[in-house]
Amino acid sequence: xxxxxEKKAPAIEFGKEERKLLTDPLNSNNPITVQIxxxxxxxxxxxxxxxxxxxxxxxxxxxxxxxxxxxxxxxxIPKQVRMIVQLIIAATLVTIVExxxxxxxxxxxxxxxxxxxxxxxxxIVMGRLEAYAMANRPWRSFLDGIGNxxxxxxxxxxxxxxxxxLGKGSVFGFLVIxxxxxxxxxxxxxxxLSWYANNNLMVLFPSAMFVIGxxxxxxxxxxxxxxxxx
Amino acid sequence: MGDxxxxxxxxxxxxxxALSYFLGMxxxxxxxxxxxxxxxxxxxxxxxxxxxxxxxxxxxxxxxxENGIFGIDLTFLRFILFISTIAAMVQLVxxxxxxxxxxxxxSLGIFLPLITVNCAILGGSLFMVSKEYNFSQSLSxxxxxxxxxxxxxxxxxxxxxKMRYSNVPAPLRGLGMAFILTGMMxxxxxxxxxxxxxxxxx
Numbered sequence: 001x002x003x004x005x006e007k008k009a010p011a012i013e014f015g016k017e018e019r020k021l022l023t024d025p026l027n028s029n030n031p032i033t034v035q036i037x038x039x040x041x042x043x044x045x046x047x048x049x050x051x052x053x054x055x056x057x058x059x060x061x062x063x064x065x066x067x068x069x070x071x072x073x074x075x076x077i078p079k080q081v082r083m084i085v086q087l088i089i090a091a092t093l094v095t096i097v098e099x100x101x102x103x104x105x106x107x108x109x110x111x112x113x114x115x116x117x118x119x120x121x122x123x124i125v126m127g128r129l130e131a132y133a134m135a136n137r138p139w140r141s142f143l144d145g146i147g148n149x150x151x152x153x154x155x156x157x158x159x160x161x162x163x164x165x166l167g168k169g170s171v172f173g174f175l176v177i178x179x180x181x182x183x184x185x186x187x188x189x190x191x192x193l194s195w196y197a198n199n200n201l202m203v204l205f206p207s208a209m210f211v212i213g214x215x216x217x218x219x220x221x222x223x224x225x226x227x228x229x230x
Numbered sequence: 231m232g233d234x235x236x237x238x239x240x241x242x243x244x245x246x247x248a249l250s251y252f253l254g255m256x257x258x259x260x261x262x263x264x265x266x267x268x269x270x271x272x273x274x275x276x277x278x279x280x281x282x283x284x285x286x287x288x289x290x291x292x293x294x295x296e297n298g299i300f301g302i303d304l305t306f307l308r309f310i311l312f313i314s315t316i317a318a319m320v321q322l323v324x325x326x327x328x329x330x331x332x333x334x335x336x337s338l339g340i341f342l343p344l345i346t347v348n349c350a351i352l353g354g355s356l357f358m359v360s361k362e363y364n365f366s367q368s369l370s371x372x373x374x375x376x377x378x379x380x381x382x383x384x385x386x387x388x389x390x391x392k393m394r395y396s397n398v399p400a401p402l403r404g405l406g407m408a409f410i411l412t413g414m415m416x417x418x419x420x421x422x423x424x425x426x427x428x429x430x431x432x
Contacts, residue, residue: 036405039255040349080325083346084317091310118349120313123256126347205252206420209413213406220401228404 013139021143025151027223031124032155033216034226037148038124042156043208045115049172052160053153054108055115058097060149062119066090067133067145074134086129087120094119124152159211167202234370236427237363241374244427247350248382249412249419254350258383259408261338268387270334271345272380274323276373278345279354282316283372286355287365289315312355313346320346350379386411 031037038059045055066089070077077085098116102109109116119125128148133141164170169177177196201207220226247253254275261271289311291297294304324342328335335342345351354375358368389411398407 033405036260037256039259040253043252043255080321083321083343084314087313087317087346088310091313117309118352120309121347121349121352123347126343127256130343204420206413206416209252209409209416213402213409213413216406216409217399217402220406224401227400 018140018143021140022147022150025144025147026154027151028226030151030155030219031127031148032152032212033219035127037127038122038152039212041115041118041122042152042159042212043205044118045112046156046160046163046208046211047167047203049157049160049164050108051112051115052156054101054105054112056149056153056156058101058116059119059122059124059152060146061097062090062093062122063125063128063149064142064145065093066125067128067141068138069093070129071133071136071138071141077134082134083126086126090125090129091120124148155212155215158215159208162211163202163207166199167207169196169198234366237367237370238374238377240427241371242378242381243419244422244425246378246382246419246422247354247375248379249416250423251353252412252416253353254348254379255412257345257348258379258386259405259412262383262387262390262408265384265387265391267334267337268383269380270331271338271342272383274327274338274342274345275348275350275379275383276376278316278319278323279351279376279379280369280372282312282319282351283354283358283375284365284369285315285319286312287358287363287368290359308359312352316351316355317346350375382415386415 025031029035032039032042041055041059045051066086069089070086073085073089094117097119098109101112101116128145132144136144161171164172165176169175220228241247245251248255248258257271262268290305290308292299294308294311296303298304320343323345324335327338327342354372357375358371361371363371386408390408393407393411402410
């Protein structure tokens with residue numbers, strides 16, 4: 001009955017509310033720096049920038065689609081088994097994304113395979129399903145998923161940029177600042193590129209915590225309304 | 231018996247799920263504002279972890295493996311079956327907590343259902359598979375892993391309660407400081423990796 005009533009309202013519209021759903025997660029409601037969702041994968045995939053980019057796209061697709069599907073089914077899911085249903089929806093979509101990536105870009109799939117599987121346990125998917133999709137209509141839930149995926153992706157790219165630049169001296173795999181020891185071996189490379197000693201700490205997990213902490217600091221210094229006053 | 235104690239100490243301290251592998255960070259950072267709620271969530275994680283790992287051991291070796299009851303290799307179903315077991319267990323814990331401790335239920339909020347997607351739980355089950363433990367070893371590993379996570383979250387909650395009296399720059403207060411503290415605690419726990427437990431037994 002509830003679904004018949006919903007069909008009367010226009011299914012797809014794009015007004016102020018909808019735009020807010022897309023832009024809020026980029027700034028004042030960012031999944032990583034404000035809602036604290038999806039931190040584990042942000043630590044694991046940010047050692048290289050192209051890994052982070054593919055992960056961000058995969059998470060955006062899974063979050064948007066699982067939000068839409070769960071929102072369509074929300075009136076027929078019993079409260080007691082809702083988590084199992086949500087996880088099975090998420091797991092199905094993750095499998096679809098995983099197989100698609102395997103067919104489209106095999107080398108990146110090889111590099112990411114474990115983490116793509118772990119999108120099932122990425123808190124963003126489950127967190128948005130619980131907090132938004134279970135109480136809202138499919139189209140809005142879909143937009144909410146896209147917005148949160150983008151907000152997650154932005155932080156991922158920023159963190160990966162610093163970790164790859166300082167840890168390996170490269171951006172998207174292109175060498176930007178070379179290692180000093182490389183210069184000593186191959187003196188034909190330009191000397192001004194080779195003054196830096198790679199910082200191996202940046203490749204380890206604790207450095208991701210430090211970089212995200214500093215990103216949060218910068219974000220809150222810029223957006224004063226987020227400052228923790230407690 | 232010494233073997234089981236070794237696994238317990240190793241999983242609780244040396245290979246701490248939260249501070250060495252950085253698993254389960256979402257709830258670790260969000261619920262560590264006060265020691266009381268951190269304690270409640272830690273106990274819930276110990277409970278879920280020490281039930282799901284033996285149950286998943288059973289699923290992995292009795293149902294999914296080639297020598298199991300079906301006689302065929304079904305390991306591609308591992309993810310979906312493990313996560314269903316975990317979801318069922320967390321749903322059970324949620325119902326119990328809601329009934330017997332409504333105040334804890336309210337303070338944990340969305341992070342109680344999120345234990346399901348706490349990477350530490352699924353990660354623990356997958357480590358159990360990759361380390362090829364037997365049943366009693368996986369039970370010890372489950373309790374140890376949960377206990378290590380519990381120790382880590384109570385420790386950071388205690389530090390964060392003390393941090394309230396420190397003069398931290400305003401934008402860094404709260405979450406930002408929690409990230410940096412976790413990074414530092416992780417670096418401290420990295421030094422424990424050098425301990426060789428086998429030499430204690432001799």
